[in-house]
Amino acid sequence: MGGLNPMRLSTEQIAQIRQSAAESFGPEARVWLFGSRVDESKRGGDIDLLVQTRALSADAALRRKIRMLGLLESRLGQRKIDLVIEQPGDARPIVRVAHETGLAL
Numbered sequence: 001m002g003g004l005n006p007m008r009l010s011t012e013q014i015a016q017i018r019q020s021a022a023e024s025f026g027p028e029a030r031v032w033l034f035g036s037r038v039d040e041s042k043r044g045g046d047i048d049l050l051v052q053t054r055a056l057s058a059d060a061a062l063r064r065k066i067r068m069l070g071l072l073e074s075r076l077g078q079r080k081i082d083l084v085i086e087q088p089g090d091a092r093p094i095v096r097v098a099h100e101t102g103l104a105l
Contacts, residue, residue, distance in 0.1 A: 008037050009047070014105050016075040017049065024068035025053045034102030035082070046080035050098035053087060061085050 009017075021029045035048030056064065065085055072081055086095045 020071040031105045032102035034098040050084045
């Protein structure tokens with residue numbers, strides 16, 4: 001990923017996010033970055049992530065979300081990370097916005 005990085009994340013940070021998602025949700029999980037981090041005119045801000053995964057029970061989804069947040073904290077340091085979990089058929093507006101405005105990692 002040479003040149004300008006429209007995500008305001010380093011290549012290493014992106015790799016750590018992808019690895020954390022794979023370890024928490026499995027290798028088929030897909031990750032989108034959305035929110036202020038995809039806006040080059042902004043500085044700082046939390047990291048808004050959406051993870052698309054297979055169908056999981058609410059309990060399993062929560063456990064995996066907590067695991068991923070723990071991995072990200074140990075790998076990226078303490079920073080504000082919002083993590084949305086998308087399962088098949090998820091019609092929440094936040095999921096639509098993440099896909100429409102975000103970038104797949």
